[in-house]
Amino acid sequence: MTCEPRVRVLPGSTAVGERVTLGHGSGGRMSADLIREVFLTAFGNDCLNRLDDSARLDPPPGRLAFSTDTFVVDPIFFPxxxxxxxxxxGTVNDxxxxxxxxxxxxAGFIIEEGFPLADLERICASMGRAAxxxxxxxxxxxxxxxxxGGCDRIFINTAGIGVIAAGFDSGPEFIREGDRVVVSGPIGSHGMxxxxxxxxxxFTSEIKSDTAALSGLVAELIAAGGNxxxxxxxxxRGGVGSVLGEFAAACGRGIILFPDAMPVADEVAAACDLLGIDPLFVANEGRMVFVTAPAAAEAFVAVCRGHRHGAGAAVIGEVVSAYPGRLLRRTPFGSLQLITCPTGELLPRIC
Amino acid sequence: MKETELLAASRHPGCGRAIMAAIEKIATRPWCLMEVCGGQTHAIVAAGIDQALPAGIAMVHGPGCPVCVTPVETVDRALALAAIPGMILCSFGDMLRVPGSVGDLLAARAAGGDVRVVYSPLEAVAIARDNPGREVVFFAIGFETTTPANGMAVLAAEKEGLENFSILVSQVMVPPVLAALMSAGEVEVDGFLAAGHVCTITGLEAYDAFSQKHQVPIVVTGLEVNDILEGIFFLVRMLEDGRAGVENQYARSVRSGGNSRAVTVINAVFTSIDQKWRGLGRIDKSGLGLKRKYHAFDAVRSFGLESLRSEESRECMSGEVLKGVIKPDQCPVFGGRCTPGSPLGATMVSSEGTCAAYYNYRRIADDL
Structure with a gap:
């Protein structure tokens, strides 16, 4: 494989290393080199390697799921x-x-001129691994x-297509009184x-993001009892609290969280405490919340705990017919409280 | 004991229920208790302690939320600073949503102001160091807990010779506001849970004098659920015994002389002044201002904001809430025209504000 020497340091930049330039997005030779050397190297496959204008797919029989999401996280590298x-x-989980x-x-990339090529390669390698x-x-x-200045370093959009398991259907409209709420592991790690x-x-911490593909875990859960x-x-975004608030509103029933049932890692709990933030509303990227028939809840928890992305799963609450559309919490002293979703961004408190 | 174990113990529900049972055992009469600190209010309402206490023992929520008592005039001055071209205004996060006369700092940021959330005042000093061509103001609010860090920022800026750093001060102190509440006589309080974190800095001495003068018992109390329950237990025991005086529930953090290094910093940088409190008005010698020696770090002087004066909304009853005269849900606009999304007063904004605690942890009748 041959290509023109890549542009070295940009005028005005003091950093050393190869960087993305406007030429890489021109559609010309530099674009082709970038695609071949970076993208195909990281996640090429028979379909992508053809470099056609569109991918041609042969879906198996069944319903399709189709989703898109755009990623603008700052910082772009995090623990x-x-x-x-x-x-x-993100899109796999959706x-x-x-x-x-x-x-x-x-995968659609918007890259700011001057972005280090090494960082792009690292990001693409991690996309290849995750895929x-x-x-x-x-x-x-x-x-x-x-x-x-046209964007902040790099934005990535992904859209995805999946094939829904035959006969499987789900959604808040299926939620019934008495159902249980399960979370697949400790919450709040990604956001913190x-x-x-x-x-x-x-202060510093060892908190690591929980980013993970949940498709394997979901397949096991459906196999264990999709009905x-x-x-x-x-x-x-919005965390477990926002999801459950939406579930309650959509199913027209109440959801009550059990006291002291929510799994939160010690470090995350401590950081949230210091900042005055409720982990219930902190973002996750590898955690799911699901509502199950009451008798099946513990079996689903066991399935989660047997999967590498489901350690620490727990039953956290129940669905009631009272309090339609409300998310509530039972306090350790037995009283009931309404939980209100935060208004806007989470702002750390003074002390 | 490791910190996490300590934390787990101070939140253990079984332990909490045992203390609650002990309170029930010794309480023979109704008592009205005030917790001073907003963090305690938040913990009490979040855990449902106030609903679970024996009948007759009432918690009245006090004025100890620093964000809530920062006068609207000071917020307006912060908004004026944020509008100055080139200015970097640094603030603790929960000040950003506090309404001034017109808008809040989030709106000022959306309008192009460089408003930054910092977690420590020293971070604002670093921003000033990194931006020598720009003015940097830190919005220095708080009770005695945050005063030493704010003072440290001034000392650090002085040491580094930073001429582009200043602070917008609204520092308040607990003992004077408690004295003002007692003198006003609007609310009958039988005893106080004092704020453990404040006393960690200042020690207990000021509370001894206060307790003697007003013949009320005071328990210096921590901020975890079981700390608060134990504080209530100590307080009820003193009341049942007919004793005034000061007891220290939070002995793992509070020493009688306080933190002498922190007190040294406070005394080096600040001097007591008459201070306006949002909702409460002016209280003699209840605040701290920069000493003459540090006037160069006073943003109000540096940017000529002395003449910017403003009055508080008459509709907001946060003053009555802060004094413990009414509970938030007794305010006619609570949860209707005033919510965390569109707050009329600061008590609806801060995570430590009593109105926000009531809104976020609204009680609900148990129909199950």
Whole structure:
């Protein structure tokens, strides 16, 4: 493989290393080199390698799930992951929550002029790894390079198609009184890891993002008893609290959280305490919340705990017919409280 | 004991229920208790302690939320600073949503102001160091717990010779506001849970004098659920015994002389002044201002904001809430025209504000 020497340091930049330039987004030779050397190297496959204008797919029989998400995380590298695996896992999980086996992804990149090529390679390698783990192929893509200040380093959009398991259906409309709520593991790690990685806290932590593809876990849950799964949602922005608030509103029933049942890692709990933030509303990228028939809840918890992305799963609450549309919490002293979703961004408190 | 074990013990529900049972055992009469600190209010309402206490023991929520008592005039001054071209205004996160006369700091940021959330005042000093061509103001609010860190920022800026750093001060103190509440006589309080974190800095001496003068018992109390329950137990025991005085529930953090290094910093940088409190008005010698020696770090002087004066909304009853005269849900606009999404007063904004605690952890009748 031959190509023109890549552009060295940009005028005005003091950093050493090869960088993305406007030329890489021009559609010309530099674009072709970038696609071949970076993207195909990281996640090429028979379909993508053809470099056609669109991917041609042969879906098996069944219903399809189709989803898209855009990733603008800051910082782009954080403990436990980066914007690359986040972009793959995010869309994979959105598909999995419909009970779909994710099959194909698209990847669109908006890159700021001057972005280090080594960072792009690292991000793409992590996308390739994440796609491999989730069993999906990135079959089509696009790259745009914008001038400095046109975006913040790199934004990635992924869209995906998955095939829904035959006969499986889920959604909040299936939720019934008495059902149980299960969370697949300790909550709040991604949001706090990113907040810490911004590097502006006067304390440090070992908190790692939970970013992971949940499609394997979902497949095991459906195999164990798909008919008993009422609704699933990955608890990303807004956290577990927002998902359960939406479930309660959509099913017209109340959801009550049990006292002291929510799994939260000690470090995450401590960081949330210091900042005055409720982990219930902190983002996750590898955690799902699902509602199950009451008798099946413990068996689903056992399935989760047997999976590497489900350690620490727990039953956290129940569905009641009273308090329609409300999310509530039972306090350790037995009283009931309404839980209200935060108004806007989570703001750390003074002391 | 490791910190996490300590934390787990101070939150253990079984332990909490045992203390609750002990309170029930010794309480023979109704008592009205005030917790001073907003963090305690938040913990009490979140855990449902106030609903679970024996009948007759009432918690009245006090004025100890620093965000809530920062006068609207000071918020307006912060908004004016944020609008100055080139200015970097640094603030604790929960000040950003506090309404001034017109808008809040989030709106100022959306309008193009460089408003930054910091977690420590020293971070603002670092921002000033990194931006020598720009003015950096830190919005220095708080009770005695945050005063030493705010003072440290001034000392650090002085040491580094930073001429582009200053602070917008609204520092308040607990003992004077408690004295003002007792003198006003608007609310009958039988005893106080004092704020453990404040006393960690200042020690207990100021509370001894207060307790003697007003013949009320005071228990210096921590902020975890079981700390608060134990504080209530100590307080009820003193009341049942007919004793005034000061007891220290939070002995794992509070020493009688306080933190002498922190007190040294406070005394080096600040001096007591008459201070306006949002909702409560002016209270003699209840605040701290920069000493003359540090006037160069006073943003109000540096940017000529002395003449910017503003009055508080008449509709917001946060003053009555902060004094413990009414509970938030007794305010006519609570949860209707005033919510965390569109707050009329600061008590609806801060995570430590009593109105926000009531809104976020609204009680609900148990129909099950």
């Amino acid at each position: 436990g992951g980066d914007i690359g695996d986040l972009a793959v896992n 598909l999995a929550m419909s009970g779909a086996v994710p099959r194909w992804l698209s 491999g783990e989730a069993g999906v192929e990135i079959v089509t893509g696009d790259t745009k390079v914008v001038g400095r 890891a990113v907040m810490m990685a911004r590097g502006r806290m006067s 008993d799964i009422r609704a699933m949602r990955d608890a990303t």
